[in-house]
């Protein structure tokens with residue numbers, strides 16, 4: 001069922017959490033965030049999904065912000081659509097039932113690079129090219145190198161399990177992940193332990 005537009009009181013609650021400048025309701029912004037690199041003319045059979053725009057764009061700056069937005073959304077049942085660089089080609093960010101587009105691009109900090117472990121701890125909205133530049137200073141490089149590297153984000157490429165030019169050697173983006181902090185739909189924050197994605201024994205994926 002299509003989601004009715006969110007009430008003003010909901011937008012006010014978002015503004016209290018994120019600040020006015022991080023809650024976008026201008027028609028231009030709603031249109032800009034209501035799609036990715038898939039055009040309606042190529043959405044064979046799903047063209048109608050493009051008719052609905054997001055009701056609001058929320059721009060969290062921290063895990064706590066994301067958690068607060070998801071708690072609010074959970075109370076009202078509003079759909080939430082995470083948005084990275086918007087380079088996906090499958091229409092995955094199209095808000096087919098309206099709701100809240102959650103733009104993660106303010107969360108763009110590279111928190112740590114550990115050359116010994118060859119790991120980096122980054123926020124969801126870090127652009128791959130920025131990560132690549134930071135790693136290069138340490139003589140390292142990411143294992144994922146898609147053509148969309150100047151725009152796509154770390155979390156967007158994890159979510160799509162993207163495959164880039166280095167996949168033959170390093171596998172898809174999901175194989176690069178050693179640990180995740182994730183916010184669940186009800187706002188709870190979950191952290192996984194850092195573990196090597198492969199150890200001894202057969203790979204159960206193949």
Ligand SMILES: Cc1cc2nc3c(=O)[nH]c(=O)nc-3n(C[C@H](O)[C@H](O)[C@H](O)COP(=O)(O)OP(=O)(O)OC[C@H]3O[C@@H](n4cnc5c(N)ncnc54)[C@H](O)[C@@H]3O)c2cc1C
Pocket residue numbers: 036037081082083084085086087088089092093104124125145146147148151152153154155156157158159160161162163164165
């Ligand atoms: C010119 C061009 C070249 C491309 N080349 C390649 C290529 O070589 N290899 C390849 O694999 N793909 C390629 N793509 C596709 C695209 O870049 C990938 O799908 C990329 O992984 C998407 O990243 P994004 O940050 O833009 O995510 P988005 O498009 O913003 O989102 C993709 C999905 O991830 C979800 N998501 C985003 N952020 C989060 C988050 N923080 N938490 C949870 N879910 C989240 C979204 O809801 C959506 O479902 C290309 C696209 C273009 C336009």
